[in-house]
Amino acid sequence: MKKQHFACMGLLCTIFWAGCSGSKSHSELSSADTTAAISNLDTAAKQVKLVKTANMHFKVKDVKSISQSITALTAKYKGMVMHHSMQAYTGRSERVPQGSDSVMLISSCITNADMVVRIPSGDVDAFLNQVGGMAVYVNSRNMDIEDKALDYLAAQMKFLSRSEFIAQQKKGIIKVKNPADVMNLKDDLIDQQIDNKRIDNAVKYSTVGLNFYQSNTIAREVVVNDDPSNFKLPFFGRLGYALANGWSIFIDAVIAMANLWMFAVAAIAIWVLYKYFKKKNAIAAM
Known part of the structure; x- marks a missing residue:
């Protein structure tokens, strides 16, 4: 808790220094605004999230x-x-x-x-x-x-710091050359507010x-039954199919043998020559 209060005081000192160094013709935060900022930060420091x-x-x-x-x-x-x-x-x-x-x-x-x-x-x-x-x-x-109290407090402190910077920039105390930097700063303000809303929502409702x-x-x-092999014809249907299939296989075998007639002739010729030379060799040996 002491560290949180020190952080609050450090932030206030930073804001005070920025106001003084910007321009002699402008005063820093009003007493009412400073008191409100201290009150808000002190309340946030004491909250349990x-x-x-x-x-x-x-x-x-x-x-x-x-x-x-x-x-x-x-x-x-x-x-x-x-x-x-x-x-x-x-x-x-x-x-x-x-x-x-x-x-x-x-x-x-x-x-x-x-x-x-x-x-x-x-x-x-x-x-x-x-x-x-x-x-x-x-x-x-x-x-x-x-x-999440420290995360919540850090987001609030950053929000107040950036808000003060933008307020001084609007008054001309601080001059920013690049307008995109101001837009990025404003986007950061929105992001910090959304982050704290998320923390508040997570504190209220547990997951x-x-x-x-x-x-x-x-x-x-x-x-x-989606297995086609289980669907079979009746007995006589299967018997007729087997006879027809057997006849078809026999015809195919005959045709295959007819296609191989040259091999049959060659085999017979080789057998005749073999018998001839065998007989001739037997006669010569006698």
């Missing part, structure tokens, strides 16, 4: 119904659901034939959900306790609290992240 964030991971009996219950509970506390997603995907699955055109698909289903809600900061503990009461058991629960899941379920569903 606690920003709470919480997370919970837990198991429930039914993800869908608990999602609806959490949404209703959030509305009860005048909060808001910022994000909600539910996922269901299959693990192992088996196909049990139910006939020639259908099968029963038996699947293991895994279901979970994620939610991000904003709750008034004073009700966060009560909200988490009630959500925990919906769970079969809680895997993890944590809360972080960060004090709570929820991740929950349920036990795996078994889903049974009769679906169309």
